Amino acid sequence: MVFVSLVNLCAKEVVSDHSSSPSWLSCVPRELYAALLEAAFNSCRPLAVGELVQRWPERSLRVGGKKRRGRGHKTPNRLCIQALLLSVVRGLLDKRCALQLLDLCDLQGEEGGMGDPMGGWSLTVALCTMVVQARTGVQRKRVLAMEREKYVKRERGQEGKPEAKVLGGQGDCEENTESAGDHVRVVTEELGAPGPSGDEELIKGVRRRMERMRQVAAKQGLADIREVTGDVDPDSEVLVHVRADLFVNARSWERVRAALSTTGPLKLQCRYLRVEELSVSSIGTLLDLLPRQSLLGVDIRYSSLGVTGLSLLLPQLSAFPALSSLRMHYCNLDFRRDEPGQEDALRDMSLGLGQLQQLRHVSLTALRLPGHLRMLLSSLSHPLEILELPYLRLTPADLAYLSCSQHASMLQQLDLSENHLDESTLPSMRRLLSQASGTLxxxxxxxxxxxxxxxxxxxxxxxxxxxxxxxxxxxxxxxxxxxxxxxxxxxxxxxxxxxxxxxxxxxxxxxxxxxxxxxxxxxxxxxxxxxxxxxxxxxxxxxxxxxxxxxxxxxxxxxxxxxxxx
Missing domain, CATH: 3.80.10.10 (Ribonuclease Inhibitor)
Structure with a gap:
Protein backbone atom coordinates (compact mmCIF):
# COMPACT_ATOMS: atom_id res chain seq x y z
CA MET A 1 0.00 0.00 0.00
CA VAL A 2 1.33 3.42 -1.01
CA PHE A 3 0.76 6.23 1.51
CA VAL A 4 0.44 9.73 0.07
CA SER A 5 1.40 12.61 2.33
CA LEU A 6 -0.57 15.83 2.64
CA VAL A 7 2.30 17.70 0.97
CA ASN A 8 2.10 15.44 -2.09
CA LEU A 9 -1.67 15.83 -2.31
CA CYS A 10 -1.40 19.61 -2.14
CA ALA A 11 1.44 19.65 -4.68
CA LYS A 12 -0.67 17.62 -7.13
CA GLU A 13 -3.50 20.13 -6.78
CA VAL A 14 -1.19 23.13 -7.24
CA VAL A 15 0.41 21.90 -10.50
CA SER A 16 -2.93 20.74 -11.95
CA ASP A 17 -3.89 24.29 -13.04
CA HIS A 18 -1.21 25.90 -15.15
CA SER A 19 -3.04 29.25 -15.29
CA SER A 20 -2.32 29.72 -11.59
CA SER A 21 1.44 29.17 -11.87
CA PRO A 22 2.38 32.90 -11.99
CA SER A 23 0.82 33.38 -8.56
CA TRP A 24 2.55 30.50 -6.74
CA LEU A 25 5.87 30.43 -8.59
CA SER A 26 6.79 33.85 -7.23
CA CYS A 27 6.34 32.88 -3.58
CA VAL A 28 6.83 29.09 -3.25
CA PRO A 29 9.65 28.23 -0.79
CA ARG A 30 12.59 26.26 -2.10
CA GLU A 31 11.78 23.32 0.21
CA LEU A 32 8.62 22.59 -1.82
CA TYR A 33 10.19 22.52 -5.28
CA ALA A 34 10.97 18.79 -5.07
CA ALA A 35 7.39 17.86 -4.12
CA LEU A 36 5.97 20.09 -6.84
CA LEU A 37 8.28 18.66 -9.49
CA GLU A 38 7.43 15.10 -8.46
CA ALA A 39 3.72 15.92 -8.68
CA ALA A 40 4.22 17.51 -12.09
CA PHE A 41 5.93 14.35 -13.37
CA ASN A 42 3.34 11.99 -11.90
CA SER A 43 0.45 14.09 -13.26
CA CYS A 44 2.14 14.62 -16.65
CA ARG A 45 2.29 18.42 -16.47
CA PRO A 46 5.18 19.35 -18.79
CA LEU A 47 4.59 23.12 -18.49
CA ALA A 48 4.91 22.94 -14.73
CA VAL A 49 8.03 20.77 -15.08
CA GLY A 50 9.62 23.38 -17.31
CA GLU A 51 8.84 26.33 -15.06
CA LEU A 52 10.13 24.58 -11.94
CA VAL A 53 13.39 23.34 -13.48
CA GLN A 54 14.16 26.66 -15.18
CA ARG A 55 14.35 28.32 -11.75
CA TRP A 56 15.53 25.27 -9.74
CA PRO A 57 16.83 26.60 -6.40
CA GLU A 58 19.11 23.69 -5.45
CA ARG A 59 22.57 22.84 -6.78
CA SER A 60 21.57 19.29 -7.76
CA LEU A 61 18.51 17.64 -9.28
CA ARG A 62 17.95 13.89 -9.46
CA VAL A 63 15.21 12.57 -11.75
CA GLY A 64 14.52 8.86 -12.24
CA GLY A 65 15.93 5.82 -10.49
CA LYS A 66 14.54 2.32 -10.05
CA LYS A 67 14.22 2.68 -6.28
CA ARG A 68 12.04 5.76 -6.65
CA ARG A 69 9.80 4.01 -9.14
CA GLY A 70 9.67 0.98 -6.87
CA ARG A 71 7.88 3.06 -4.24
CA GLY A 72 4.97 3.66 -6.58
CA HIS A 73 6.37 6.49 -8.70
CA LYS A 74 5.76 6.44 -12.42
CA THR A 75 8.35 6.58 -15.16
CA PRO A 76 8.31 10.22 -16.39
CA ASN A 77 6.36 10.90 -19.55
CA ARG A 78 8.21 11.75 -22.80
CA LEU A 79 6.74 15.27 -22.93
CA CYS A 80 7.83 15.94 -19.35
CA ILE A 81 11.38 14.81 -20.10
CA GLN A 82 11.53 17.04 -23.17
CA ALA A 83 10.26 19.97 -21.10
CA LEU A 84 12.92 19.19 -18.47
CA LEU A 85 15.76 19.26 -21.00
CA LEU A 86 14.53 22.45 -22.65
CA SER A 87 14.19 24.22 -19.30
CA VAL A 88 17.75 23.24 -18.31
CA VAL A 89 19.03 25.17 -21.34
CA ARG A 90 16.81 28.13 -20.51
CA GLY A 91 17.95 28.03 -16.90
CA LEU A 92 21.51 28.77 -18.03
CA LEU A 93 20.41 32.37 -18.63
CA ASP A 94 18.10 32.56 -15.60
CA LYS A 95 19.75 34.07 -12.51
CA ARG A 96 17.22 32.31 -10.26
CA CYS A 97 18.48 28.87 -11.33
CA ALA A 98 21.18 27.41 -9.05
CA LEU A 99 21.47 24.05 -10.83
CA GLN A 100 24.98 22.63 -11.14
CA LEU A 101 24.39 18.85 -11.33
CA LEU A 102 21.56 17.12 -13.23
CA ASP A 103 21.38 13.36 -12.58
CA LEU A 104 19.23 11.46 -15.10
CA CYS A 105 20.54 7.94 -14.44
CA ASP A 106 17.87 5.21 -14.71
CA LEU A 107 15.46 7.71 -16.22
CA GLN A 108 14.81 5.79 -19.42
CA GLY A 109 11.81 3.50 -19.72
CA GLU A 110 10.71 0.90 -22.25
CA GLU A 111 9.90 2.33 -25.69
CA GLY A 112 6.17 2.04 -26.35
CA GLY A 113 5.36 1.30 -22.72
CA MET A 114 2.42 2.57 -20.72
CA GLY A 115 2.38 6.35 -20.34
CA ASP A 116 4.65 6.97 -23.35
CA PRO A 117 8.03 6.89 -21.55
CA MET A 118 11.25 7.85 -23.32
CA GLY A 119 13.52 4.92 -24.15
CA GLY A 120 17.28 4.83 -23.71
CA TRP A 121 18.10 5.61 -27.33
CA SER A 122 15.65 8.52 -27.59
CA LEU A 123 16.82 9.97 -24.29
CA THR A 124 20.46 9.79 -25.38
CA VAL A 125 19.72 11.61 -28.64
CA ALA A 126 17.73 14.28 -26.81
CA LEU A 127 20.50 14.79 -24.25
CA CYS A 128 23.19 15.14 -26.91
CA THR A 129 21.04 17.61 -28.86
CA MET A 130 20.57 19.65 -25.66
CA VAL A 131 24.34 19.78 -25.02
CA VAL A 132 25.16 20.95 -28.55
CA GLN A 133 22.33 23.50 -28.64
CA ALA A 134 23.37 24.96 -25.29
CA ARG A 135 26.89 25.42 -26.59
CA THR A 136 25.64 27.11 -29.78
CA GLY A 137 23.23 29.38 -27.89
CA VAL A 138 25.82 30.63 -25.41
CA GLN A 139 28.38 31.11 -28.17
CA ARG A 140 25.90 33.13 -30.22
CA LYS A 141 25.06 35.27 -27.21
CA ARG A 142 28.74 36.02 -26.55
CA VAL A 143 29.46 36.92 -30.16
CA LEU A 144 26.46 39.26 -30.29
CA ALA A 145 27.55 40.89 -27.03
CA MET A 146 31.06 41.47 -28.42
CA GLU A 147 29.65 42.93 -31.61
CA ARG A 148 27.45 45.33 -29.63
CA GLU A 149 30.40 46.37 -27.48
CA LYS A 150 32.57 47.02 -30.55
CA TYR A 151 29.83 49.01 -32.19
CA VAL A 152 29.41 51.23 -29.11
CA LYS A 153 33.15 51.82 -28.83
CA ARG A 154 33.43 52.61 -32.52
CA GLU A 155 30.56 55.06 -32.46
CA ARG A 156 31.95 56.84 -29.41
CA GLY A 157 35.39 57.10 -30.98
CA GLN A 158 34.11 58.55 -34.28
CA GLU A 159 32.11 61.52 -32.85
CA GLY A 160 33.19 64.73 -34.62
CA LYS A 161 35.42 62.85 -37.14
CA PRO A 162 33.35 62.29 -40.30
CA GLU A 163 36.42 61.73 -42.44
CA ALA A 164 37.29 58.61 -40.45
CA LYS A 165 34.12 56.99 -41.70
CA VAL A 166 35.59 56.95 -45.19
CA LEU A 167 39.23 56.32 -44.54
CA GLY A 168 39.04 53.94 -41.57
CA GLY A 169 35.39 52.97 -41.22
CA GLN A 170 34.33 49.33 -40.68
CA GLY A 171 30.73 49.70 -41.81
CA ASP A 172 29.05 48.26 -44.86
CA CYS A 173 30.65 49.31 -48.14
CA GLU A 174 27.42 50.07 -50.01
CA GLU A 175 26.08 52.34 -47.24
CA ASN A 176 29.27 54.41 -47.07
CA THR A 177 29.81 54.86 -50.82
CA GLU A 178 26.71 57.06 -51.16
CA SER A 179 28.66 60.00 -49.64
CA ALA A 180 32.05 58.91 -50.97
CA GLY A 181 32.06 61.60 -53.68
CA ASP A 182 31.73 64.48 -51.19
CA HIS A 183 34.50 63.12 -48.99
CA VAL A 184 36.73 62.54 -52.03
CA ARG A 185 36.36 66.18 -53.03
CA VAL A 186 37.41 67.29 -49.54
CA VAL A 187 40.42 65.01 -49.67
CA THR A 188 41.46 66.07 -53.16
CA GLU A 189 41.27 69.71 -52.30
CA GLU A 190 43.43 69.23 -49.20
CA LEU A 191 45.99 67.14 -51.12
CA GLY A 192 46.00 69.36 -54.24
CA ALA A 193 45.02 66.42 -56.40
CA PRO A 194 43.27 66.78 -59.76
CA GLY A 195 39.74 68.13 -59.74
CA PRO A 196 36.58 66.55 -61.09
CA SER A 197 38.39 64.81 -63.93
CA GLY A 198 40.18 62.55 -61.43
CA ASP A 199 37.20 61.96 -59.10
CA GLU A 200 36.16 58.66 -60.64
CA GLU A 201 39.53 56.98 -60.16
CA LEU A 202 39.93 58.29 -56.65
CA ILE A 203 36.48 56.97 -55.69
CA LYS A 204 37.52 53.50 -56.89
CA GLY A 205 40.59 53.66 -54.69
CA VAL A 206 38.55 54.66 -51.66
CA ARG A 207 36.11 51.83 -52.35
CA ARG A 208 38.98 49.32 -52.51
CA ARG A 209 40.31 50.61 -49.19
CA MET A 210 36.88 50.40 -47.58
CA GLU A 211 36.50 46.80 -48.80
CA ARG A 212 39.90 45.89 -47.35
CA MET A 213 38.90 47.42 -44.03
CA ARG A 214 35.64 45.45 -44.08
CA GLN A 215 37.57 42.24 -44.65
CA VAL A 216 39.96 43.09 -41.80
CA ALA A 217 36.96 43.68 -39.54
CA ALA A 218 35.47 40.33 -40.53
CA LYS A 219 38.75 38.57 -39.78
CA GLN A 220 38.97 40.38 -36.45
CA GLY A 221 35.50 39.15 -35.62
CA LEU A 222 36.54 35.56 -36.34
CA ALA A 223 39.61 36.04 -34.19
CA ASP A 224 37.39 37.21 -31.34
CA ILE A 225 35.19 34.15 -31.73
CA ARG A 226 38.26 31.95 -31.49
CA GLU A 227 39.29 33.87 -28.40
CA VAL A 228 35.98 32.93 -26.78
CA THR A 229 35.84 29.30 -27.89
CA GLY A 230 39.46 28.39 -28.50
CA ASP A 231 42.06 26.60 -26.44
CA VAL A 232 40.87 27.05 -22.87
CA ASP A 233 40.29 24.74 -19.95
CA PRO A 234 37.28 22.62 -21.01
CA ASP A 235 35.77 22.75 -17.51
CA SER A 236 36.10 26.53 -17.16
CA GLU A 237 32.91 27.12 -19.14
CA VAL A 238 30.86 24.32 -17.55
CA LEU A 239 27.80 25.54 -15.65
CA VAL A 240 25.89 22.24 -15.30
CA HIS A 241 27.21 18.67 -15.25
CA VAL A 242 24.71 16.21 -16.73
CA ARG A 243 25.04 12.61 -15.54
CA ALA A 244 23.16 9.92 -17.49
CA ASP A 245 23.20 6.41 -18.94
CA LEU A 246 23.93 6.51 -22.68
CA PHE A 247 22.60 4.12 -25.33
CA VAL A 248 24.51 4.41 -28.61
CA ASN A 249 24.11 2.61 -31.92
CA ALA A 250 25.12 3.30 -35.51
CA ARG A 251 22.32 5.85 -36.00
CA SER A 252 23.18 7.96 -32.95
CA TRP A 253 26.97 7.49 -32.81
CA GLU A 254 27.82 10.71 -34.68
CA ARG A 255 25.55 12.83 -32.51
CA VAL A 256 26.89 11.34 -29.29
CA ARG A 257 30.46 11.87 -30.48
CA ALA A 258 29.71 15.53 -31.22
CA ALA A 259 28.14 16.07 -27.79
CA LEU A 260 31.05 14.46 -25.95
CA SER A 261 33.52 16.50 -28.00
CA THR A 262 31.75 19.78 -27.26
CA THR A 263 32.97 22.16 -24.58
CA GLY A 264 30.40 24.55 -23.23
CA PRO A 265 27.95 25.26 -20.41
CA LEU A 266 26.69 21.65 -20.28
CA LYS A 267 29.08 18.74 -19.80
CA LEU A 268 27.81 15.22 -20.40
CA GLN A 269 28.97 12.48 -18.04
CA CYS A 270 28.20 8.80 -18.60
CA ARG A 271 27.51 6.32 -15.79
CA TYR A 272 26.64 3.24 -17.89
CA LEU A 273 27.45 3.05 -21.59
CA ARG A 274 25.44 0.67 -23.77
CA VAL A 275 26.45 0.24 -27.40
CA GLU A 276 24.84 -1.85 -30.12
CA GLU A 277 26.12 -2.87 -33.54
CA LEU A 278 29.21 -0.67 -33.43
CA SER A 279 32.66 -1.50 -34.70
CA VAL A 280 35.69 -1.81 -32.44
CA SER A 281 37.06 1.54 -33.69
CA SER A 282 33.78 3.37 -33.03
CA ILE A 283 33.54 1.96 -29.51
CA GLY A 284 37.15 2.95 -28.90
CA THR A 285 36.45 6.51 -30.06
CA LEU A 286 33.57 6.83 -27.60
CA LEU A 287 35.70 5.51 -24.75
CA ASP A 288 38.40 8.08 -25.51
CA LEU A 289 35.81 10.89 -25.23
CA LEU A 290 34.16 9.79 -21.97
CA PRO A 291 35.17 11.41 -18.66
CA ARG A 292 37.38 8.95 -16.82
CA GLN A 293 35.99 9.17 -13.30
CA SER A 294 32.25 8.71 -13.88
CA LEU A 295 31.97 5.52 -15.97
CA LEU A 296 30.81 2.53 -13.90
CA GLY A 297 29.79 0.02 -16.57
CA VAL A 298 29.97 -0.89 -20.26
CA ASP A 299 27.38 -3.00 -22.08
CA ILE A 300 28.33 -4.13 -25.62
CA ARG A 301 25.64 -5.87 -27.70
CA TYR A 302 25.38 -7.37 -31.18
CA SER A 303 28.84 -6.19 -32.21
CA SER A 304 31.20 -8.55 -34.03
CA LEU A 305 34.22 -7.93 -31.87
CA GLY A 306 36.10 -11.17 -32.19
CA VAL A 307 38.68 -12.20 -29.63
CA THR A 308 41.22 -9.81 -31.18
CA GLY A 309 38.82 -6.85 -31.12
CA LEU A 310 37.94 -7.37 -27.48
CA SER A 311 41.60 -7.70 -26.53
CA LEU A 312 42.15 -4.26 -28.12
CA LEU A 313 39.29 -2.65 -26.20
CA LEU A 314 40.16 -3.96 -22.76
CA PRO A 315 43.31 -1.76 -22.29
CA GLN A 316 41.12 1.28 -23.00
CA LEU A 317 38.64 0.14 -20.37
CA SER A 318 41.42 -0.13 -17.80
CA ALA A 319 41.76 3.68 -17.97
CA PHE A 320 38.44 4.04 -16.09
CA PRO A 321 39.24 3.59 -12.39
CA ALA A 322 35.63 3.08 -11.23
CA LEU A 323 34.58 0.58 -13.91
CA SER A 324 32.86 -2.27 -12.08
CA SER A 325 30.58 -3.83 -14.71
CA LEU A 326 31.33 -5.38 -18.11
CA ARG A 327 28.55 -6.94 -20.13
CA MET A 328 28.85 -8.47 -23.60
CA HIS A 329 25.83 -9.93 -25.36
CA TYR A 330 26.02 -11.76 -28.71
CA CYS A 331 29.36 -10.19 -29.59
CA ASN A 332 30.52 -13.13 -31.71
CA LEU A 333 33.91 -13.81 -30.18
CA ASP A 334 33.82 -17.29 -31.75
CA PHE A 335 37.19 -18.62 -30.68
CA ARG A 336 38.73 -20.97 -33.27
CA ARG A 337 41.88 -22.89 -32.55
CA ASP A 338 42.65 -23.49 -36.23
CA GLU A 339 43.12 -19.76 -36.92
CA PRO A 340 46.65 -18.41 -36.29
CA GLY A 341 47.05 -15.99 -33.40
CA GLN A 342 43.80 -16.94 -31.64
CA GLU A 343 45.50 -18.42 -28.57
CA ASP A 344 47.63 -15.29 -28.16
CA ALA A 345 44.57 -13.05 -28.56
CA LEU A 346 42.72 -15.07 -25.92
CA ARG A 347 45.64 -14.64 -23.49
CA ASP A 348 45.69 -10.90 -24.24
CA MET A 349 41.97 -10.77 -23.51
CA SER A 350 42.49 -12.55 -20.20
CA LEU A 351 45.29 -10.15 -19.22
CA GLY A 352 43.08 -7.22 -20.23
CA LEU A 353 40.32 -8.41 -17.92
CA GLY A 354 42.88 -8.69 -15.13
CA GLN A 355 43.71 -4.99 -15.53
CA LEU A 356 40.14 -3.99 -14.57
CA GLN A 357 40.86 -3.67 -10.87
CA GLN A 358 37.32 -2.75 -9.76
CA LEU A 359 35.44 -5.30 -11.87
CA ARG A 360 32.65 -6.95 -9.86
CA HIS A 361 30.02 -7.71 -12.51
CA VAL A 362 30.69 -9.81 -15.62
CA SER A 363 27.96 -10.83 -18.05
CA LEU A 364 28.85 -12.94 -21.10
CA THR A 365 25.93 -14.02 -23.28
CA ALA A 366 26.35 -16.45 -26.16
CA LEU A 367 30.06 -15.75 -26.71
CA ARG A 368 30.84 -19.31 -27.83
CA LEU A 369 33.89 -19.89 -25.65
CA PRO A 370 33.26 -23.36 -24.20
CA GLY A 371 36.03 -24.71 -22.03
CA HIS A 372 37.75 -21.32 -21.54
CA LEU A 373 36.09 -20.03 -18.38
CA ARG A 374 39.23 -20.58 -16.30
CA MET A 375 41.37 -18.53 -18.66
CA LEU A 376 38.79 -15.72 -18.71
CA LEU A 377 38.13 -15.37 -14.98
CA SER A 378 41.32 -16.58 -13.27
CA SER A 379 43.19 -13.38 -14.16
CA LEU A 380 40.80 -11.18 -12.15
CA SER A 381 42.45 -9.79 -9.05
CA HIS A 382 39.23 -9.56 -7.03
CA PRO A 383 36.28 -11.98 -6.79
CA LEU A 384 33.12 -11.24 -8.73
CA GLU A 385 29.78 -10.49 -7.09
CA ILE A 386 27.59 -10.82 -10.20
CA LEU A 387 28.26 -13.46 -12.86
CA GLU A 388 25.91 -14.02 -15.79
CA LEU A 389 26.84 -16.75 -18.30
CA PRO A 390 23.68 -17.60 -20.30
CA TYR A 391 24.01 -19.49 -23.60
CA LEU A 392 27.75 -19.93 -23.03
CA ARG A 393 27.81 -23.71 -23.62
CA LEU A 394 29.61 -24.34 -20.36
CA THR A 395 31.43 -27.64 -20.15
CA PRO A 396 31.83 -29.85 -17.02
CA ALA A 397 35.37 -28.46 -16.75
CA ASP A 398 34.02 -24.89 -16.72
CA LEU A 399 31.58 -25.63 -13.90
CA ALA A 400 34.24 -27.56 -11.97
CA TYR A 401 36.55 -24.52 -12.14
CA LEU A 402 33.77 -22.12 -11.13
CA SER A 403 32.81 -24.19 -8.07
CA CYS A 404 36.40 -24.05 -6.76
CA SER A 405 37.27 -20.51 -7.85
CA GLN A 406 37.69 -17.42 -5.67
CA HIS A 407 34.38 -16.11 -7.05
CA ALA A 408 32.17 -18.92 -5.70
CA SER A 409 32.04 -17.75 -2.09
CA MET A 410 31.39 -14.10 -3.00
CA LEU A 411 28.66 -14.43 -5.64
CA GLN A 412 25.46 -12.48 -5.04
CA GLN A 413 23.90 -13.09 -8.47
CA LEU A 414 24.44 -16.09 -10.73
CA ASP A 415 22.78 -16.77 -14.08
CA LEU A 416 23.55 -20.06 -15.85
CA SER A 417 20.47 -20.11 -18.08
CA GLU A 418 20.52 -22.29 -21.20
CA ASN A 419 23.63 -24.19 -20.11
CA HIS A 420 22.80 -27.90 -20.12
CA LEU A 421 23.05 -29.61 -16.74
CA ASP A 422 23.19 -33.38 -16.34
CA GLU A 423 24.56 -36.05 -14.01
CA SER A 424 28.16 -35.15 -14.85
CA THR A 425 27.73 -31.49 -13.85
CA LEU A 426 25.56 -31.93 -10.72
CA PRO A 427 28.49 -32.50 -8.30
CA SER A 428 30.06 -29.22 -9.43
CA MET A 429 26.71 -27.43 -9.17
CA ARG A 430 26.12 -28.70 -5.64
CA ARG A 431 29.62 -27.65 -4.60
CA LEU A 432 29.09 -24.23 -6.19
CA LEU A 433 25.80 -23.69 -4.32
CA SER A 434 27.42 -24.81 -1.10
CA GLN A 435 30.25 -22.29 -1.54
CA ALA A 436 27.81 -19.48 -2.40
CA SER A 437 25.19 -20.34 0.24
CA GLY A 438 26.08 -17.42 2.48
CA THR A 439 26.00 -14.67 -0.18
CA LEU A 440 23.86 -15.80 -3.14
Missing part, protein backbone atom coordinates in the same frame (compact mmCIF):
# COMPACT_ATOMS: atom_id res chain seq x y z
CA UNK A 441 20.70 -13.67 -3.50
CA UNK A 442 19.59 -14.27 -7.10
CA UNK A 443 19.93 -17.55 -9.01
CA UNK A 444 18.67 -18.31 -12.52
CA UNK A 445 18.78 -21.84 -13.98
CA UNK A 446 16.14 -21.43 -16.68
CA UNK A 447 16.35 -23.73 -19.69
CA UNK A 448 19.03 -25.98 -18.16
CA UNK A 449 17.25 -29.30 -18.86
CA UNK A 450 16.47 -30.01 -15.20
CA UNK A 451 14.16 -33.02 -14.90
CA UNK A 452 12.36 -34.18 -11.74
CA UNK A 453 15.27 -36.46 -10.81
CA UNK A 454 17.99 -33.87 -11.41
CA UNK A 455 16.11 -31.19 -9.52
CA UNK A 456 15.50 -33.55 -6.58
CA UNK A 457 19.26 -34.05 -6.34
CA UNK A 458 19.86 -30.30 -6.45
CA UNK A 459 17.11 -29.20 -4.03
CA UNK A 460 19.04 -29.95 -0.78
CA UNK A 461 21.84 -27.65 -1.94
CA UNK A 462 19.34 -25.00 -2.97
CA UNK A 463 17.66 -25.10 0.42
CA UNK A 464 20.99 -24.29 2.07
CA UNK A 465 21.10 -20.89 0.29
CA UNK A 466 19.46 -18.99 3.13
CA UNK A 467 20.12 -15.56 1.54
CA UNK A 468 18.38 -16.44 -1.73
CA UNK A 469 15.70 -13.89 -2.66
CA UNK A 470 14.80 -14.90 -6.22
CA UNK A 471 15.01 -18.20 -8.08
CA UNK A 472 14.35 -18.65 -11.82
CA UNK A 473 13.67 -22.16 -13.16
CA UNK A 474 11.55 -21.50 -16.24
CA UNK A 475 11.61 -23.77 -19.33
CA UNK A 476 12.77 -26.88 -17.46
CA UNK A 477 10.92 -30.18 -18.17
CA UNK A 478 9.26 -30.71 -14.78
CA UNK A 479 6.10 -32.65 -14.05
CA UNK A 480 3.42 -31.29 -11.74
CA UNK A 481 4.67 -33.59 -8.96
CA UNK A 482 8.23 -32.27 -9.34
CA UNK A 483 6.92 -28.71 -9.37
CA UNK A 484 4.98 -29.25 -6.14
CA UNK A 485 8.15 -30.59 -4.47
CA UNK A 486 9.99 -27.50 -5.63
CA UNK A 487 7.40 -25.16 -4.11
CA UNK A 488 7.43 -27.08 -0.82
CA UNK A 489 11.19 -26.61 -0.50
CA UNK A 490 10.93 -22.97 -1.61
CA UNK A 491 8.30 -22.24 1.04
CA UNK A 492 10.80 -23.29 3.71
CA UNK A 493 13.40 -20.78 2.54
CA UNK A 494 12.56 -17.69 4.63
CA UNK A 495 14.48 -15.18 2.50
CA UNK A 496 12.98 -16.27 -0.85
CA UNK A 497 10.53 -13.72 -2.28
CA UNK A 498 10.15 -14.69 -5.96
CA UNK A 499 10.00 -18.02 -7.77
CA UNK A 500 9.82 -18.23 -11.55
CA UNK A 501 8.56 -21.76 -12.16
CA UNK A 502 8.07 -23.68 -15.44
CA UNK A 503 4.70 -24.79 -16.75
CA UNK A 504 4.44 -28.50 -15.87
CA UNK A 505 4.53 -30.98 -18.75
CA UNK A 506 0.88 -31.88 -18.06
CA UNK A 507 -0.20 -28.37 -19.10
CA UNK A 508 1.05 -28.73 -22.69
CA UNK A 509 -0.86 -30.10 -25.64
CA UNK A 510 -0.15 -33.75 -26.60
CA UNK A 511 2.86 -34.52 -28.79
CA UNK A 512 5.59 -32.96 -26.67
CA UNK A 513 8.77 -35.14 -26.55
CA UNK A 514 9.59 -36.97 -23.33
CA UNK A 515 12.63 -34.72 -22.71
CA UNK A 516 11.78 -31.49 -24.52
CA UNK A 517 14.34 -28.74 -25.00
CA UNK A 518 13.81 -25.22 -23.71
CA UNK A 519 13.00 -23.96 -27.21
CA UNK A 520 10.33 -26.66 -27.58
CA UNK A 521 8.82 -25.73 -24.23
CA UNK A 522 8.82 -22.09 -25.25
CA UNK A 523 7.08 -22.68 -28.60
CA UNK A 524 4.77 -25.61 -27.76
CA UNK A 525 1.15 -24.51 -27.12
CA UNK A 526 -0.46 -25.05 -23.75
CA UNK A 527 -3.57 -27.24 -23.55
CA UNK A 528 -6.59 -24.96 -23.68
CA UNK A 529 -8.82 -27.70 -22.19
CA UNK A 530 -6.88 -27.58 -18.95
CA UNK A 531 -8.12 -25.16 -16.35
CA UNK A 532 -6.13 -21.98 -16.72
CA UNK A 533 -5.50 -21.49 -13.03
CA UNK A 534 -5.43 -25.15 -11.99
CA UNK A 535 -1.65 -25.34 -11.53
CA UNK A 536 -1.48 -21.93 -9.88
CA UNK A 537 -4.21 -22.89 -7.37
CA UNK A 538 -2.34 -26.04 -6.36
CA UNK A 539 0.94 -24.23 -5.93
CA UNK A 540 -0.56 -21.44 -3.87
CA UNK A 541 -2.27 -24.03 -1.67
CA UNK A 542 1.17 -25.38 -0.80
CA UNK A 543 2.28 -21.87 0.18
CA UNK A 544 -0.78 -21.41 2.36
CA UNK A 545 -0.21 -24.71 4.11
CA UNK A 546 3.33 -23.58 4.94
CA UNK A 547 2.24 -20.12 6.08
CA UNK A 548 4.00 -18.23 3.26
CA UNK A 549 2.06 -15.22 2.01
CA UNK A 550 5.18 -13.22 1.07
CA UNK A 551 6.47 -15.58 -1.65
CA UNK A 552 5.44 -14.54 -5.17
CA UNK A 553 5.00 -17.35 -7.72
CA UNK A 554 4.93 -16.68 -11.45
CA UNK A 555 5.40 -18.54 -14.73
CA UNK A 556 5.48 -15.32 -16.78
CA UNK A 557 9.00 -15.48 -18.20
CA UNK A 558 8.71 -12.31 -20.30
CA UNK A 559 7.67 -10.02 -17.43
CA UNK A 560 9.79 -11.56 -14.70
CA UNK A 561 12.07 -9.04 -12.99
CA UNK A 562 14.28 -10.20 -10.14
CA UNK A 563 15.10 -6.59 -9.25
CA UNK A 564 11.57 -6.03 -7.94
CA UNK A 565 12.45 -7.87 -4.73
CA UNK A 566 15.28 -5.44 -3.90
Missing amino acids: QHLTLSGCGLTDGLLATLLPSLSCCQSLRSLGLALNPLSLAGLLDLVRIASRMPSLRQLLYPNPLEDYQPGLPDLPSSSQLLDWPLDELMEVNNTSVKLNRVLTENGRTDLFLTCDLLNYDKDLVD
